[in-house]
Amino acid sequence: MIQSISHDEAQALLAIEALGALTGADRDALLAHVEVCAVCSAQLVQLRDTAAALAESLPAVPLNPDRSAAMRSRLLARAASDLTGRRGDDGGRLPNEPPVKAPTSPVKPLSGEPVRAIGRSPASRGGWLAAAAAVLLAAGILSVLRSTRRDAAVARNELTAVRAQQLRAATEVALRDSLIEQLTGATVRIVDLTGSGPNAPMGWVFWDQNEKWTLLVHDLPALAADRTYQLWLTTGGQRTLSAGTFGTDHRGHAVFRATLSLPRDSLVSASVTLEPAGGAARPSGPIALASK
Structure with missing residues (x-):
């Protein structure tokens, strides 16, 4: 009831x-x-x-x-x-x-x-x-x-962004320190590169006498998408080896790093040529920079 x-x-x-x-x-x-x-x-x-x-x-x-x-x-x-x-x-x-x-x-x-x-x-x-x-x-x-919960989500996102920024900063510092070491180490060999003309471009190859190579260039004109610059290294046995291709920024500057193992003191000369995009098997284009 x-x-x-x-x-x-x-x-x-x-x-x-x-x-x-x-x-x-x-x-x-x-x-x-x-x-x-x-x-x-x-x-x-x-x-x-x-x-x-x-x-x-x-x-x-x-x-x-x-x-x-x-x-x-x-x-x-x-x-x-x-x-x-x-x-x-x-x-x-x-x-x-x-x-x-x-x-x-x-x-x-x-x-x-x-x-x-x-x-x-x-x-x-x-x-x-x-x-x-x-x-x-x-x-x-x-x-x-x-x-x-919304505030916690925002805080987590901000913390993630800060950590990512810290990681980028740490990476940049590590790269800078590595670059400084490759440019100023006691065993580093420096090869000067020069171009031609009134506003001749300049460049330097830094080799740690092992396998690390760093190329710095100035005033090298930027190229169209179908063209590239290629770094060549010539050894005592007259072997010419490609160290890779690179491009420049709008100011004509570039920092190019490569890894190529060569016997100590075996480098005779270095040069940079203008090649089709993707590079060439051997030097075929105009020489933009060359060592003396």
């Missing part, structure tokens, strides 16, 4: 139902009341919408029956306390309030199932407000969590 509850009692239970914590006879009684009360029906829809926002970011965890009962007890106790504070001492009734008579026959709900009348223990408006505040507080906490 479904219990009959008052409008104030239903108001106190709406927030608990919206959180999915109401069970058993209390839930049946509330839903029976909601079916015939437009005010409670509309408020339950609003509270459910608010509580549903929690499911967007937080996992759904079934509420323990004991915790559900404890929650309901606290809310109803709060409501009863508020109501007691406003009542007189005459049988728990407000001044001039007539005694309440219990129905002498069962009340038939819309569903046709008999409803058992329960004793009068109306919840106050304060209990309803406390329950609604609990749901709104949960929604507020969710908003804070979302904001915190």
